[in-house]
Amino acid sequence: MSDHEYLLRQLINSMTAGGSLRTESWKRAAAAVPRHEFLRSGFFRVVPGASPSAWAPVLKDGDDWLTACYADESLVTQIAGTIKPTDIHGEIMREPTSSSTLPSLLLRMLEELQVEPGMKVLEIGTGTGYSTAVLCTRLSDDQVTSIEYDEGVAQRAREALGRLGRFPNLLTGDGLLGDDDSAPYDRIIATCAVRTVPVPWLEQTRPGGQILTTIGGWLNASELVRLTVHEGGTASGPVLGGEVSFMLARPHLPPTLGILPDLSTGKEREASIGADVLTDWTTRFVAQFAVPTAQQLRLRLDQHDEEVLFDAESGSFAALHEEDGRWIVRQGGPLPLWDAVEEQLGRWHAAGTPAVEEATVRVTADNQSIHW
Numbered sequence: 001m002s003d004h005e006y007l008l009r010q011l012i013n014s015m016t017a018g019g020s021l022r023t024e025s026w027k028r029a030a031a032a033v034p035r036h037e038f039l040r041s042g043f044f045r046v047v048p049g050a051s052p053s054a055w056a057p058v059l060k061d062g063d064d065w066l067t068a069c070y071a072d073e074s075l076v077t078q079i080a081g082t083i084k085p086t087d088i089h090g091e092i093m094r095e096p097t098s099s100s101t102l103p104s105l106l107l108r109m110l111e112e113l114q115v116e117p118g119m120k121v122l123e124i125g126t127g128t129g130y131s132t133a134v135l136c137t138r139l140s141d142d143q144v145t146s147i148e149y150d151e152g153v154a155q156r157a158r159e160a161l162g163r164l165g166r167f168p169n170l171l172t173g174d175g176l177l178g179d180d181d182s183a184p185y186d187r188i189i190a191t192c193a194v195r196t197v198p199v200p201w202l203e204q205t206r207p208g209g210q211i212l213t214t215i216g217g218w219l220n221a222s223e224l225v226r227l228t229v230h231e232g233g234t235a236s237g238p239v240l241g242g243e244v245s246f247m248l249a250r251p252h253l254p255p256t257l258g259i260l261p262d263l264s265t266g267k268e269r270e271a272s273i274g275a276d277v278l279t280d281w282t283t284r285f286v287a288q289f290a291v292p293t294a295q296q297l298r299l300r301l302d303q304h305d306e307e308v309l310f311d312a313e314s315g316s317f318a319a320l321h322e323e324d325g326r327w328i329v330r331q332g333g334p335l336p337l338w339d340a341v342e343e344q345l346g347r348w349h350a351a352g353t354p355a356v357e358e359a360t361v362r363v364t365a366d367n368q369s370i371h372w
Contacts, residue, residue, distance in 0.1 A: 006033055006225045007070035010034075011103060014072060018292045019106040022111050028109055034061075036069035039100060039126035039159045042085030043075035046094075054093045056087035075100045076152065077128060079278070097247070098153050101191060105244065107162065108131035109189060110134060112226055112240060113212050114321035122204070123268075124175035125215075125249075127191055129157030136166045142145040144168040147175040147181055149250060176251055178204045185209060193222050193246040195292065197235070197363045207228040210237070210256035214246045215361065218254040220294045221281045222246065225361050233253065234364045241357040243281050254295050263301060263319045266332030273342050274327035275307035275320040282356055283345065289370045291337050309337045348372070 001009075012031050015021035021030060042065070044055040055076060058065055078084060078098035096123050110114040115121060117139060126148035126234055135144045146168055148154035154172045161167065171179060175190070176198040187299035193216035194220070201211055201350065216222030224244040277283045278296060291352075292307040294316075299317070309318045316333025329338045348354075351372045360371050 002065060002201055004036055004070070007067065008034060015104045015107055015116070018072075018104055018356050020111070025138060026109060026134075028110055030103070031135050033130065033133045033164070035100075035103065035130055037163055038130040038346070039065075039069050039077070040156070040160070041077070041156060041363060043100065044079060044085055044096070044103045044116065044254035045076075046087075047091055050091070050093075052093055054091040054092050055079055055096070057085070057088045058295045059085060071102050072102050074102045074105075078150070079236055080365060081150075082152070084152075094202050098127060098150065098246070098251075100130060101246070103130075106131045106191070108242075109191075109224065110138070111146070111214060113187055113189055113226070114226075115139065115187050116119065120182070120184075121145070121187045121189065122179055122185045123189050123191065123244075124178075124180075124201075125149075125265070126154055126157045126170065126190035126300065128153075129161045131142060132157065132168060132170075132192060133161055133164060133166050136161075141166055141168045145171065147171045147173055147179060149173070149175060157174070176200070176249055178336075180204060186210070187213060190214065190249075192249045193252075194249055195252040196368050197227065199233070200366050201227055202233045202235055202363065203367070205235075207231045211235060212347065214244050215250055216246070216252075217292060219278065219284040219287070219288045219291075220296075221288065223285055223356055227271055227361065234304060236360055236362045239356045239359045239361060239370075257295065257310060257312055260308075260310060261315055261317055261332060263306070263317060263330070263332070265300070266317070266319075266330045268328060270332040271320060271327040271329040271338060271342070273345055274322065276322075276327075276346065278307070284350050285356065287341050287344055290340040291335075304352040309341070311335055311337060 042059040047054040070132045076099045078094040080094035081097045122148040126146040132146045178200040184206035186209045188211045193214040211227040214222050224240040227237040292309045306319045306321045316335035318331045318338035320329045344345040
């Protein structure tokens with residue numbers, strides 16, 4: 001048994017024991033795909049203790065490259081939109097823009113996709129091509145279409161898939177637009193997060209088909225959701241839980257904040273819910289549905305810290321601070337942001353703050369909402 005075969009067997013056993021790999025069909029598919037073939041250009045590893053975060057390349061001639069390829073962890077493969085590991089000598093302090101997702105999450109998602117032989121699947125976000133290869137192994141090449149936004153990333157994935165003799169329909173373009181030419185699909189799976197489910201996905205999934213995607217937002221909380229598409233271009237389905245986090249699709253990234261309005265203006269009142277609740281992941285996820293275009297920041301104003309929600313589109317804001325054990329909110333602009341948060345969280349609290357796994361998301365062309 002070669003080194004990579006031994007490491008792959010260990011990874012399969014670990015994913016099986018952890019519950020992310022549950023069925024024999026997906027276990028066989030995963031066991032047939034060597035992950036290191038999709039990481040031959042190397043990856044970036046965070047530099048311990050660096051502040052701000054710095055990244056150093058790990059290349060395939062390094063001592064621990066092969067072992068790391070089979071670790072159950074996400075591996076950053078691109079920095080700042082264009083920079084590959086082979087482009088760097090030393091360290092770089094920029095934001096990651098592409099990665100190979102930890103295998104246990106990808107296999108959990110493929111299990112949750114509820115796919116059967118004969119189904120057509122559209123994958124949004126080819127990335128390295130690893131998950132595409134597993135899909136092709138479970139189904140067949142001609143049943144899988146995958147779209148990648150970045151041309152360089154797409155080309156490296158194409159080469160890696162070709163080395164394994166896999167030739168699915170690979171497209172380069174905006175995955176949020178889907179693939180109208182080969183629609184309808186039985187399943188759509190996204191390996192990036194979206195703020196709102198794109199209308200083309202609803203239109204390109206046959207009624208009764210499913211969309212598996214991570215819904216995130218600008219309050220930085222996201223969850224995996226499985227939506228069943230209905231007649232009339234709507235969809236609904238359960239939140240699957242697990243605090244799943246993917247990079248937001250680039251067109252769904254938040255806008256720059258620009259110049260903030262005068263936060264000393266606006267109407268002030270005592271808040272019934274304080275901003276401290278937003279330290280909780282699930283609470284932020286629920287709140288995002290009420291203020292989908294708001295971002296959160298902390299500022300030092302008038303000798304105290306203020307937690308601020310700001311909507312760059314409308315110029316609306318809600319600034320909260322604690323005073324004598326009470327939370328005071330000051331709101332300005334056309335949208336009363338904290339009113340909306342309190343109403344949303346109030347309904348959730350009235351229901352007993354159920355876990356997200358008890359929630360259902362409903363999607364239309366114009367709206368996205370969460371229910372218990």
